[in-house]
Amino acid sequence: DAGITQSPRYKITETGRQVTLMCHQTWSHSYMFWYRQDLGHGLRLIYYSAAADITDKGEVPDGYVVSRSKTENFPLTLESATRSQTSVYFCASRVGGLGQSSYNEQFFGPGTRLTVL
Amino acid sequence: DAKTTQPTSMDCAEGRAANLPCNHSTISGNEYVYWYRQIHSQGPQYIIHGLKNNETNEMASLIITEDRKSSTLILPHATLRDTAVYYCIVRGYSTLTFGKGTMLLVSP
Numbered sequence: 001d002a003g004i005t006q007s008p009r010y011k012i013t014e015t016g017r018q019v020t021l022m023c024h025q026t027w028s029h030s031y032m033f034w035y036r037q038d039l040g041h042g043l044r045l046i047y048y049s050a051a052a053d054i055t056d057k058g059e060v061p062d063g064y065v066v067s068r069s070k071t072e073n074f075p076l077t078l079e080s081a082t083r084s085q086t087s088v089y090f091c092a093s094r095v096g097g098l099g100q101s102s103y104n105e106q107f108f109g110p111g112t113r114l115t116v117l
Numbered sequence: 118d119a120k121t122t123q124p125t126s127m128d129c130a131e132g133r134a135a136n137l138p139c140n141h142s143t144i145s146g147n148e149y150v151y152w153y154r155q156i157h158s159q160g161p162q163y164i165i166h167g168l169k170n171n172e173t174n175e176m177a178s179l180i181i182t183e184d185r186k187s188s189t190l191i192l193p194h195a196t197l198r199d200t201a202v203y204y205c206i207v208r209g210y211s212t213l214t215f216g217k218g219t220m221l222l223v224s225p
Contacts, residue, residue, distance in 0.1 A: 042216060043215035048211070050211065092160070106163065108161050
């Protein structure tokens with residue numbers, strides 16, 4: 001199916017464990033993004049990628065690792081999960097182009113709800 | 118990116134127009150105004166964007182003041198399915214910075 005998908009949709013893990021959240025898009029969009037959403041903070045950008053093998057930190061990158069070996073995939077890894085990383089994680093993608101563009105809509109996935117015990 | 122200010126919440130009767138304001142007094146000349154919404158538990162959804170001129174699409178209209186310091190998103194005939202958090206974002210470059218948005222509650 002075309003679109004952007006995230007897996008798993010729900011995950012419970014324990015403190016100290018490594019967790020990888022997957023994001024896959026079928027549009028060949030250049031840009032991909034990872035956000036987390038917590039009550040009282042809204043959506044905050046963790047990492048983003050402008051193309052395969054190019055990644056940049058967002059607002060809250062600490063504790064997270066990303067990679068982008070293929071255009072369509074953008075996994076997010078919590079190398080040693082902490083309780084403060086309990087959150088809903090959203091992946092998004094958009095077409096490429098730096099600077100202002102007249103149309104630069106981000107498409108969001110359905111989210112992954114992660115609980116760290 | 119310029120900071121935006123939105124009311125925390127608003128109410129609207131079903132079938133009436135919903136007018137959601139946004140202040141962005143520090144917006145610079147090349148920054149676009151984007152509106153997204155997030156229905157409960159779903160990922161955000163793009164609504165509309167604009168630079169200087171008013172814009173309209175199948176979902177909404179965007180009115181930007183002449184000095185570009187504020188804008189209004191208009192849902193012309195709100196339905197119950199329009200109940201969501203609406204985010205006004207001023208985008209300067211590659212990324213979007215989401216604030217807390219306005220919780221719009223559409224009631225029968």
